[in-house]
Amino acid sequence: MSQPNICQRSPLVQKVEPGTYWWCACGLSKTQPFCDGAHKGSEFGPTKVEVTEARQIAWCLCKHSQKGAHCDGSHQRV
Numbered sequence: 001m002s003q004p005n006i007c008q009r010s011p012l013v014q015k016v017e018p019g020t021y022w023w024c025a026c027g028l029s030k031t032q033p034f035c036d037g038a039h040k041g042s043e044f045g046p047t048k049v050e051v052t053e054a055r056q057i058a059w060c061l062c063k064h065s066q067k068g069a070h071c072d073g074s075h076q077r078v
Helices: none
Strands: 012-016 019-023 047-051 055-059
Touching: 047 055
Parallel strands: none
Antiparallel strands: 012 055, 019 047
């Protein structure tokens, strides 16, 4: 798999609490937007996201954002 799987062509906007989150970069996880280990055996791995205060995040689900886990609108071009 040379390209990540596109889960959705729009972000998932979600309120998150402070903590560590592991964003799925391969697009195969059944627990999107978070990693469930489905990347095993591929060249992809999860991205660590540290949240220091409660806030909303627009998680990238097309897996092509130049901002990693954070949506940058790339879903409009893939």
